[in-house]
Amino acid sequence: MVKKQQIFALLLFVLIPAVTVAGGTLSNLIDPEIAARTSNYVRNYHLLHVLKMTLFLGSLAVAGFLWLLACVLVVRSKQRPYLWLLLAPFGPIGIAVLAMLNDRAPSPSDRYARFVQNLRPSLRIAYEAGVFVLAWLLAWQAMLLNRMAIIQYQAITTGVSTQQIINIQNASSGMWAFAEGNEILYLVALFYLLRPIAFCLVAQTLTRRTSKPHASPIPDQPD
Numbered sequence: 001m002v003k004k005q006q007i008f009a010l011l012l013f014v015l016i017p018a019v020t021v022a023g024g025t026l027s028n029l030i031d032p033e034i035a036a037r038t039s040n041y042v043r044n045y046h047l048l049h050v051l052k053m054t055l056f057l058g059s060l061a062v063a064g065f066l067w068l069l070a071c072v073l074v075v076r077s078k079q080r081p082y083l084w085l086l087l088a089p090f091g092p093i094g095i096a097v098l099a100m101l102n103d104r105a106p107s108p109s110d111r112y113a114r115f116v117q118n119l120r121p122s123l124r125i126a127y128e129a130g131v132f133v134l135a136w137l138l139a140w141q142a143m144l145l146n147r148m149a150i151i152q153y154q155a156i157t158t159g160v161s162t163q164q165i166i167n168i169q170n171a172s173s174g175m176w177a178f179a180e181g182n183e184i185l186y187l188v189a190l191f192y193l194l195r196p197i198a199f200c201l202v203a204q205t206l207t208r209r210t211s212k213p214h215a216s217p218i219p220d221q222p223d
Contacts, residue, residue: 002110002196003103005077010193012070013095016063017186023059027052071095074193079104092189096135099192100128111203112196131195139187143180 030052035044071088075081078101087094106113119127151169155162169176 002112002200003077003107005073006193006196009070009073009077010190010197012066012073013190013193016066016070019063019066020059023055023062027056027059030055067095070193071098074098077103092185095189096192099189099195110196110200112199115199131192135188135191136184138191139184142187143183146183147180 030048032045032048032052035041035048038044068085068088071085071094072082074095075084075098078098080101084098084101087097090097102117103110103113106117116124116127151162151165154160154165158165
């Protein structure tokens with residue numbers, strides 16, 4: 001299998017949207033205007049506002065820390081110098097590049113590392129180009145499925161027709177385009193982190209099936 005650092009990097013990467021969503025949800029639950037029901041409105045409003053912004057900005061800070069730590073683990077798993085962390089500020093594209101680096105000290109059971117290292121340069125370029133196109137296509141399709149699921153969910157919970165919800169989204173198309181663009185970038189990076197793990201799991205499964213001994217037929221018993 002792949003190294004533990006790669007698995008931990010994937011887990012940290014998966015936690016990033018959970019942290020940001022949780023921080024945003026908790027922040028939205030706090031309404032500073034409820035301070036109007038108290039005797040000291042100004043002070044309580046300020047405290048609630050500070051708490052609201054602390055939760056929101058704190059979740060972003062934790063997400064950023066998880067991002068950096070995931071990049072560090074990927075670099076360490078490849079036995080590369082920490083200078084490669086300069087790619088971390090480039091977001092999902094940067095971590096995808098880090099995931100494409102050859103491992104300088106692959107483990108004996110890492111079949112994916114041996115696979116990419118045995119490819120000739122021309123085949124490696126063709127392979128990475130194909131993976132790049134496939135990752136973007138899959139991310140785009142996943143984004144479209146998520147968009148339709150959100151529309152259907154809102155239509156069921158609010159009783160509004162799907163066309164009305166689509167019209168509302170079109171009215172704020174810039175915000176939706178930004179969110180969906182970030183979603184696609186995140187999924188592309190996720191696919192790159194999943195690639196070696198999925199490759200090793202599939203290879204291990206195929207090896208077990210091919211190496212499983214076939215039962216010999218039972219000879220006919222004489223009458």
